Amino acid sequence: PVWRALSPAQDDQTLFEERHLRYISLLGKGNFGSVELCRYDPLGDNTGELVAVKKLQPNKQSTLDDFQKEVNTLSILHCDYIVKYRGVCYSMGRLSMSLVMEYLPHGSLIGYLEKYRHSVNTRRMLLFASQICKGMEYLQTLRYVHRDLAARNILVASDSLVKIADFGLTKIIPIDKEYYRVTQPGESPIFWYAPESISESRFSHKSDVWSFGIVLHEIFSYCDMNSNPKRIGHNVQGPSISVHLTNILKSNWRLLPPPHCPPKVYSLMKQCWAYNFDERPCFSSLGNQIEVIMQDERE
Numbered sequence: 001p002v003w004r005a006l007s008p009a010q011d012d013q014t015l016f017e018e019r020h021l022r023y024i025s026l027l028g029k030g031n032f033g034s035v036e037l038c039r040y041d042p043l044g045d046n047t048g049e050l051v052a053v054k055k056l057q058p059n060k061q062s063t064l065d066d067f068q069k070e071v072n073t074l075s076i077l078h079c080d081y082i083v084k085y086r087g088v089c090y091s092m093g094r095l096s097m098s099l100v101m102e103y104l105p106h107g108s109l110i111g112y113l114e115k116y117r118h119s120v121n122t123r124r125m126l127l128f129a130s131q132i133c134k135g136m137e138y139l140q141t142l143r144y145v146h147r148d149l150a151a152r153n154i155l156v157a158s159d160s161l162v163k164i165a166d167f168g169l170t171k172i173i174p175i176d177k178e179y180y181r182v183t184q185p186g187e188s189p190i191f192w193y194a195p196e197s198i199s200e201s202r203f204s205h206k207s208d209v210w211s212f213g214i215v216l217h218e219i220f221s222y223c224d225m226n227s228n229p230k231r232i233g234h235n236v237q238g239p240s241i242s243v244h245l246t247n248i249l250k251s252n253w254r255l256l257p258p259p260h261c262p263p264k265v266y267s268l269m270k271q272c273w274a275y276n277f278d279e280r281p282c283f284s285s286l287g288n289q290i291e292v293i294m295q296d297e298r299e
């Protein structure tokens, strides 16, 4: 007998029972919650599979409803370059819920690039960049704006495969508009934000392209925070720094090329950082340009 009547929309969701979800370690923490490594072990003999469980603490910024939207978002995404959704776990009688995703042992791109700095060459960096581009192209076909594209949210599946891993801030652009305006911007990662996102809370595929340029810079700096520190202190900045950042971006200040970064790659970054969002390339053009640079690198 079904112990809980599932509404039709939910019966395709895989339900993980909390009592069989064994906590192992913390995978990452963010503004609204955390992602934990757990073993789903219904037989209780440690033969269960390892999963990544994203817990949400409902607070003023993100409610359970937001989280249900994130679950719905992730559950319909099927792409090689996007982390696989596994299901949900309700606890406290559905007062709180967790998102269950596939666990990828290599973890985030930040840790990977710092650790394997000496064995990741330009070609591999460009391969990762082209995969992120393909994942973003896929999201764009569904009218999704990611809004939090950053190396910390990219997962390494293997030495030759990365996946976009976090959809906490993803929004769907309304059918009659080209952008999404956020009403209550929570704590914003402004150093990854396009100027129009900082000053007008305006998010579009072209603001995701700006963030992609920052991710490209992170990849080619091996996510080394010392070169061009993108974050001063933690992610959250007061209003004054947002105004300062928008002003220097308007006067054409941009991040410098990372050490040993091929000029063609730096020019890609600069294209993504066009002040006017109409002048930024789309993800398919970026993907093609990266493939061409990869050919040159092969010779």
Ligand SMILES: C[C@@H]1CCN(C(=O)N2CC[C@@H](S(=O)(=O)c3ccccc3)C2)C[C@@H]1N(C)c1ncnc2[nH]ccc12
Binding pocket: 027, 028, 029, 030, 031, 032, 033, 034, 035, 052, 054, 055, 056, 057, 062, 083, 101, 102, 103, 104, 105, 106, 107, 108, 109, 152, 153, 154, 155, 165, 166, 168
């Ligand atoms: C890089 C991944 C995404 C980022 N992250 C993280 O901890 N967070 C993403 C969201 C933020 S949050 O806590 O702010 C958040 C919490 C709830 C709602 C909304 C936001 C935390 C670490 C992850 N990580 C190391 C993983 N490693 C191995 N396998 C994995 N499968 C899936 C994730 C994952």
